[in-house]
Amino acid sequence: xxxxxxxxSWVICKSGTSVKIECRSLDFxxxxxxWYRQFPKQSLMLMATSNEGxxxxxxxxxxxxxxxxxxxxxxxxxxxxxxxxxxxxxxYICSAKTxxxxxxxxxxxxxRLTVT
Amino acid sequence: xxxxxQHPSTLSVQEGDSAVIKCTYSDSASxxxxxxxxxxxxxxxxxxxxxxxxxxxxxxxxxxxLNKTAKHFSLHITETQPEDSAVYFCxxxxxxxxTALIFGKGTTLSVSS
Numbered sequence: 663x664x665x666x667x668x669x670x671s672w673v674i675c676k677s678g679t680s681v682k683i684e685c686r687s688l689d690f691x692x693x694x695x696x697w698y699r700q701f702p703k704q705s706l707m708l709m710a711t712s713n714e715g716x717x718x719x720x721x722x723x724x725x726x727x728x729x730x731x732x733x734x735x736x737x738x739x740x741x742x743x744x745x746x747x748x749x750x751x752x753x754y755i756c757s758a759k760t761x762x763x764x765x766x767x768x769x770x771x772x773x774r775l776t777v778t
Numbered sequence: 779x780x781x782x783x784q785h786p787s788t789l790s791v792q793e794g795d796s797a798v799i800k801c802t803y804s805d806s807a808s809x810x811x812x813x814x815x816x817x818x819x820x821x822x823x824x825x826x827x828x829x830x831x832x833x834x835x836x837x838x839x840x841x842x843x844l845n846k847t848a849k850h851f852s853l854h855i856t857e858t859q860p861e862d863s864a865v866y867f868c869x870x871x872x873x874x875x876x877t878a879l880i881f882g883k884g885t886t887l888s889v890s891s
Binding site for chain 1: 810812819820821822824827829867871873874875876877878879880881882883884
């Protein structure tokens with residue numbers, strides 16, 4: 663139980679274009695999902711907290727107009743990287759807590775974004 | 779907000795030796811402390827976790843200890859094996875529904891045979 667999927671698993675896009683990453687909870691409802699970014703040989707850095715039906719909360723230093731987050735249902739959150747640049751190339755990982763869950767976060771497999 | 783420090787950044791041991799990784803946290807409200815193992819290009823995998831109402835938890839070769847007063851917790855791996863080689867992350871959160879885990883910077887463990 664508590665499986666989280668992401669799509670795509672990897673994507674290559676050209677500089678200036680936008681790319682959307684989907685995060686789905688497959689067997690549970692997730693009122694809250696989290697988006698992390700991980701650069702090579704670094705840790706997972708929290709980008710934003712996504713709440714179903716409301717605006718996402720972004721961490722300091724994360725541009726909300728560049729990283730658009732939509733959590734339209736209890737099983738789907740999307741991250742859109744707008745006007746991507748090579749420095750946005752990274753491993754993006756989402757995670758979710760079960761409805762009523764307080765502790766454990768369930769992680770998606772990650773999406774490798776390469777901007778050329 | 780929460781800040782988690784992790785040491786060492788790299789750790790090399792011989793097969794069969796023990797490995798210890800230490801973390802400190804800043805937010806006294808944090809009450810959940812998981813440890814993750816991450817292999818290259820994969821999602822982090824939960825290996826053990828501890829809540830603030832206990833001081834130690836063990837699962838076969840892996841144990842975690844927590845000192846709430848000092849705000850630090852540690853991962854202990856005994857009888858290390860080459861397959862234990864990976865990056866290990868500690869994390870902390872306050873256990874509220876809308877609060878995310880904050881991660882330490884990670885420790886690259888290398889176990890040589």
